[in-house]
Amino acid sequence: MSNTNIKPTEGEMEILQVLWEKGNCTVRDVHEALNKKDAGYTTSLKLMQIMHEKGLVTRDTSSKTHIYRALINQEKTQQQLVNKMIDNVFNGSAARLVMQALGNKTASQEEIDLIKQYLDKLENK
Missing domain, CATH: 1.10.10.10 (Winged helix-like DNA-binding domain superfamily/Winged helix DNA-binding domain)
Known part of the structure; x- marks a missing residue:
């Protein structure tokens, strides 16, 4: 299996x-x-x-x-579960998931900086 x-x-x-x-x-x-x-x-x-x-x-x-x-890969498993949640809970909108997540939890300055770096990379692709 x-x-x-x-x-x-x-x-x-x-x-x-x-x-x-x-x-x-x-x-x-x-x-x-x-x-x-x-x-x-x-x-x-x-x-x-x-x-x-x-x-x-x-x-x-x-x-x-x-x-x-x-036996299962952490990154692939997390990716599959997040994709399923985006589709089922946030009507396919990754942005809505991110806004909900950031609205519910207080992100540290380090986490905010990492998110900004990630967004900058996405914009520059």
């Missing part, structure tokens, strides 16, 4: 964020990183087993403690 068209759930995305940041992890590593007070270890384990079946992660079972790593 190709994993390029799989859309991770919200819970799966949280686990993927940990795996993308930390690399190879045990279920305990992921569970502790998520620091979920309302979810037990077995919930994290079950979700990661489902993710393995779906092709989102791979696991090394050569030792007693299984090691998981993300």
